[in-house]
Amino acid sequence: MIGDRLENKAAFVTGAGRGIGQAIAYKMAREGAAVALAEIDLESAQIAAEELLSQGYRALAIQTDITREDQVQAAVSQVLEQFGQIDILVNNAGKRFHYDATTLTEADWDDAMDVDVKGAWLCCKHILPSMIAAKSGSIINISSIHARLTVRNHFPYAAAKSALVGMTRNLALDYAPYNIRVNAICPGWVRTPLVQQWFDQQADPKASEERVVSFQPLQRLGTPEEIANFVAFVASDEASFITGAELMIDGGLSIVFAV
Numbered sequence: 001m002i003g004d005r006l007e008n009k010a011a012f013v014t015g016a017g018r019g020i021g022q023a024i025a026y027k028m029a030r031e032g033a034a035v036a037l038a039e040i041d042l043e044s045a046q047i048a049a050e051e052l053l054s055q056g057y058r059a060l061a062i063q064t065d066i067t068r069e070d071q072v073q074a075a076v077s078q079v080l081e082q083f084g085q086i087d088i089l090v091n092n093a094g095k096r097f098h099y100d101a102t103t104l105t106e107a108d109w110d111d112a113m114d115v116d117v118k119g120a121w122l123c124c125k126h127i128l129p130s131m132i133a134a135k136s137g138s139i140i141n142i143s144s145i146h147a148r149l150t151v152r153n154h155f156p157y158a159a160a161k162s163a164l165v166g167m168t169r170n171l172a173l174d175y176a177p178y179n180i181r182v183n184a185i186c187p188g189w190v191r192t193p194l195v196q197q198w199f200d201q202q203a204d205p206k207a208s209e210e211r212v213v214s215f216q217p218l219q220r221l222g223t224p225e226e227i228a229n230f231v232a233f234v235a236s237d238e239a240s241f242i243t244g245a246e247l248m249i250d251g252g253l254s255i256v257f258a259v
């Protein structure tokens with residue numbers, strides 16, 4: 001669907017080369033925003049940006065490893081130079097970690113926290129000053145249903161995604177006086193390359209997928225576009241009284257008592 005919800009706004013979306021991030025970039029562009037696609041995998045972001053540009057939307061692909069402060073700082077400067085402003089930050093880039101706490105290495109722990117928590121903070125750190133100057137902004141942190149409920153052997157994914165929700169509250173409170181809203185969105189199971197990789201790693205991928213679908217109240221996984229529609233609303237001025245919230249979008253999964 002095409003609209004004008006984000007007309008005259010500029011968005012910075014991390015991990016926008018594929019999956020949920022790509023769907024968010026597409027949706028925001030179709031709602032009128034200029035979109036910066038910040039990606040560790042530049043090629044994927046370039047393909048997505050080219051598609052948007054070919055349809056007449058404003059897009060910019062930038063190679064960014066969000067765990068590296070120098071790269072985040074350079075990417076933010078480039079976007080501010082090109083678009084003149086950043087009104088929306090979507091901290092979407094993330095990885096899914098599923099280990100056991102007794103076998104997890106220190107490097108794996110650091111990797112999880114660096115991508116899922118530190119990277120989001122670094123983007124906030126370098127984008128907030130321009131939002132403060134503009135006295136306006138919307139930051140959306142893509143957390144997960146794992147911030148509330150979790151499953152076995154997903155250490156430390158739940159810890160990282162819970163930390164992101166905690167960070168959302170800190171920032172929402174600190175920057176509310178500048179009319180900057182900060183929210184966390186917690187998706188349930190969404191069909192993306194990340195989830196497909198997880199299915200593929202299971203002993204019987206097809207049976208594993210059928211089992212996951214069977215305990216979804218809506219009897220299906222969500223789509224990246226369904227998450228993107230919600231993110232675009234929360235980013236827009238229509239959501240002007242929503243801040244500090246932990247917003248579930250999980251097809252009802254979090255109301256299920258047992259599976």
Ligand SMILES: NC(=O)c1ccc[n+]([C@@H]2O[C@H](COP(=O)([O-])OP(=O)(O)OC[C@H]3O[C@@H](n4cnc5c(N)ncnc54)[C@H](O)[C@@H]3O)[C@@H](O)[C@H]2O)c1
Pocket residue numbers: 014015016017018019020021038039040041044064065066067092093094095096115119142143144145186187188189190191192193194195
């Ligand atoms: N798919 C789901 O079911 C689901 C559910 C809940 C939450 N999430 C969260 O949504 C977000 C997107 O998930 P997805 O399923 O689309 O994942 P995905 O793996 O399909 O896409 C993630 C993107 O982030 C990029 N990325 C990874 N590390 C990066 C880094 N250091 N710097 C910049 N970019 C980096 C990847 O290159 C990739 O393009 C993640 O934060 C994930 O934890 C996903």
